Amino acid sequence: xxxxxxxxxxxxxxxxxxxxxxxxxxxxxxxxxxxxxxxxxxxxxxxxxxxxxxxxxxxxxxxxxxxxxxxxxxxxxxxxxxxxxxxxxxxxxxxxxxxxxxxxxxxxxxxxxxxxxxxxxxxxxxxxxxxxxxxxxxxxxxxxxxxxxxxxxxxxxxxxxxxxxxxxxxxxxxxxxxxxxxxxxxxxxxxxxxxxxxxxxxxxxxxxxxxxxxxxxxxxxxxxxxxxxxxxxxxxxxxxxxxxxxxxxxxxxxxxxxxxxxxxxxxxxxxxxxxxxxxxxxxxxxxxxxxxxxxxxxxxxxxxxxxxxxxxxxxxxxxxxxxxxxxxxxxxxxxxxxxxxxxxxxxxxxxxxxxxxxxxxxxxxxxxxxxxxxxxx
Numbered sequence: 001x002x003x004x005x006x007x008x009x010x011x012x013x014x015x016x017x018x019x020x021x022x023x024x025x026x027x028x029x030x031x032x033x034x035x036x037x038x039x040x041x042x043x044x045x046x047x048x049x050x051x052x053x054x055x056x057x058x059x060x061x062x063x064x065x066x067x068x069x070x071x072x073x074x075x076x077x078x079x080x081x082x083x084x085x086x087x088x089x090x091x092x093x094x095x096x097x098x099x100x101x102x103x104x105x106x107x108x109x110x111x112x113x114x115x116x117x118x119x120x121x122x123x124x125x126x127x128x129x130x131x132x133x134x135x136x137x138x139x140x141x142x143x144x145x146x147x148x149x150x151x152x153x154x155x156x157x158x159x160x161x162x163x164x165x166x167x168x169x170x171x172x173x174x175x176x177x178x179x180x181x182x183x184x185x186x187x188x189x190x191x192x193x194x195x196x197x198x199x200x201x202x203x204x205x206x207x208x209x210x211x212x213x214x215x216x217x218x219x220x221x222x223x224x225x226x227x228x229x230x231x232x233x234x235x236x237x238x239x240x241x242x243x244x245x246x247x248x249x250x251x252x253x254x255x256x257x258x259x260x261x262x263x264x265x266x267x268x269x270x271x272x273x274x275x276x277x278x279x280x281x282x283x284x285x286x287x288x289x290x291x292x293x294x295x296x297x298x299x300x301x302x303x304x305x306x307x308x309x310x311x312x313x314x315x316x317x318x319x320x321x322x323x324x325x326x327x328x329x330x331x332x333x334x335x336x337x338x339x340x341x342x343x344x345x346x347x348x349x350x351x352x353x354x355x356x357x358x359x360x361x362x363x364x365x366x367x368x369x370x371x372x373x374x375x376x377x
Contacts, residue, residue: 014048019031025075028072042069058073062346062348094176097176098176100175102131110125116222130266139176140207140211141270145201146179173272189347191356193344194295198292212246216270227260240322246271282309295360296352296361302344303341
C-alpha cells in the first residue's frame with residue numbers, strides 16, 4: 001500500500017516535473033520545473049491535477065514566490081460531507097417556520113381589509129392557501145439560488161455540501177435567514193469562481209421577479225383615499241424603498257393614477273427576496289458579489305472595492321434610514337470575511353479571458369441594477 005505521501009507524489013508526478021522542498025504534518029510543498037513554457041500549459045496541467053487531488057480529498061494551491069513556481073498540497077483537508085439527515089431536518093423546520101410566518105402575514109392582511117372596509121373590493125385570502133403561496137414565494141427562490149451554486153460546484157469539481165436551510169421563526173419577516181452551502185475549496189480557476197458565484201443569484205433573481213410580477217398584478221387595487229386612511233391609522237405601511245425592477249413593474253403595470261396596489265403577502269415576500277439578493281450581490285468579502293468581483297479583478301482591487309462599497313453603503317444608510325438593515329448586514333459580512341485577502345482560485349496565476357470577463361461582468365451588473373434599492377415616495 002502507498003502512504004499518503006507516495007500517493008500525492010505519484011499524482012503530482014503525472015503532470016509536473018517537481019521537487020519536494022518542504023513537508024510538515026499538513027502539507028507538501030513542491031518546486032515546479034516547467035519543461036514547457038506558457039501559461040496555458042501550466043493551466044491545463046494544474047486543472048487535471050486539481051481534479052485528481054480533490055477527488056481523493058486533497059487540496060492543491062499553485063502560486064509564485066519570487067521567480068519560483070510552487071505547488072502546495074494540503075495533506076488532510078476537512079472533507080465536505082453532504083449530511084442528508086441534517087438537510088432534511090433543517091428543510092422541514094424551515095418549511096414549517098416559513099409557513100407559520102406566511103399564515104400570520106395572511107391573517108394580518110385580512111385584518112387590514114376588515115379595518116378599512118375593503119371586503120367588497122378586495123377578497124380575503126384563505127390563510128392556508130395564502131401561507132402555502134407565501135412559502136413557495138420564499139423557499140423556491142432561496143433553494144433555486146443555493147441549488148444553482150451546488151450544481152455549478154459539482155460541474156466545476158468543487159466539493160460542496162447540500163444546501164443547508166436556516167429557519168428563523170418570528171424574528172425574520174420571511175421565517176428564514178436563507179440557506180448556505182459549505183465550500184472549503186477554492187475552484188481551480190477564476191472562471192469557475194465566477195460561474196459558481198453568479199449561478200445562485202441569477203436563478204434566484206429571475207424566479208423572484210417572475211413571482212413578483214404575477215403576485216403584484218393579482219394584488220387588489222384600492223382608492224388612494226383609503227390608502228391615506230390606512231396609513232394615518234397605522235393599518236397600512238407605505239413602501240419607502242424598492243428594488244429598481246420592482247419599481248419599474250409597479251410604475252408601468254400598476255393600478256393607474258386613481259388606484260394603488262395593496263400588495264399581498266406573496267408579493268411582499270418576493271419583494272423582500274429581491275432586496276436580500278441585492279445585499280448578497282454587493283462586492284464585499286466572501287459574499288456572492290465579492291466572489292464575482294474577485295474573479296473579475298485582482299486580490300488587491302477586490303479589497304479596495306470591498307472597503308469602498310462598505311463605506312458608501314453604511315453612509316447611505318445614515319441618510320436613508322430605511323437601509324439600516326443593509327448597513328448591519330454589511331458590517332457583519334465585513335467582520336466575518338471582508339478583511340481577509342481573497343486568493344480567488346486554487347491556481348493563483350490564473351486570469352479570466354476578456355470574453356469571460358465581459359460575459360460575467362455584464363450579467364453581474366444587470367443583476368445588481370435589477371435589485372438595486374431606490375427610495376420611493
